[in-house]
Amino acid sequence: MNGDEEQEQAALRAGMRELADGEQAGPAPVEAVIREGRTRRRRTAAAVGGVLLCAVAAALVPLGPTAGGDRPAAPAAPAVGASAPATPPAPPPPRRTVTPGEPSPADPGADAVTGRAYPVDWPVHCGLGRLAFAGRTWLAGTVVGIPAGLPGPRGPGSGPPLLPGYATLTGPDRLRFEAPGYLDGPVELTPVADAPGCA
Template identity: 60%
Template sequence: MSTEDAEREARALRAGLRDLMDGEHAGPAPVEEVIRRGRNRRRMAGAAAGVLTCAVLASVIGLGLGFNGSDGAATVGKPATAPSATAGPDSPSAALERRTVTPGRPAAGPAATAAEVGRAYPVDWSAHCGLQYLPFAGRMWQAGTVRATPQNLPGPQGPGSGPPVVPGYATLTGPDSLRFEAPGWLDRPVTLTPAPDAPGCA
């Protein structure tokens, strides 16, 4: 009850008592009227509090439940899980796109001191000796498993020129591990390690 309401009821009570003493009060006794008003006010406050409580509970329950779009059944919501951003040495990188050669400008990768682990560099892998040895970042790398050479490969000067090259990407996955992948040309990555000896053909 505010101070203004309290003062108003106090004035009404005093006026009612004066009327009662003078015999002119025809309505209900002032004390009974004050009690009745207080009860009505408490009932209204209680009802409002109940409505507010129900609204809060409904909001909380709604946030905690998910709804199945097929049948409308409520299910407990589960946090979404994001796919892993890292890929293993034999897993293709989804972000890489199919490359083509730039005639007269073969992609050979960075210099030895500029190669960064985890960064994919455009590389044209010459396949004239098969996909076995790859020079990259000042070192010669050897494939763990020799892969078959894809068909219809372009050459350094574009389609129809030779020798054939595989346009792709080379990524250092560690100090002594390299991954080569060529979306659209190879179905899976090639894992390479430093070659122990100089190859006879590369």
């Protein structure tokens, strides 16, 4: 052996001694392996629990603006060629009564404004067929029965009965009469040129 090989072998033996002195060869310590395994299981369980919690929260809470949330939902784009949506009907006005001895509400005449509800006492001695309002005579589009228990101008049983309600011009030749508490729904009327009296 030459000198270089001897030095190499000596360095190799010294390194092997250091390895043998520093670490013991053999199985890994059992306690350390068990502890590491438990730590990994806890981390995995926590991560899975977090993912499940996020999935449940996402299913229960809708993302973005909604109609029932704090922010209004964005309106849907109208279809091509579709007309603008109609405004929802206004809630019916409150029930009116006739005050005995008091005159009926004044007719607005030609000053009646479209869309405004005016208090009106509809005399029904000839039935619910014709109504004088806004300087015109109006004819009911359908036959409407007279409700029972209507008041008269001076109280119950006096004079011709009156149906207290509201008249609303809905167009140039359209009138709607509503009597909450007396009629089930509105009565639609159209103007008539001649208004013969009832027999």
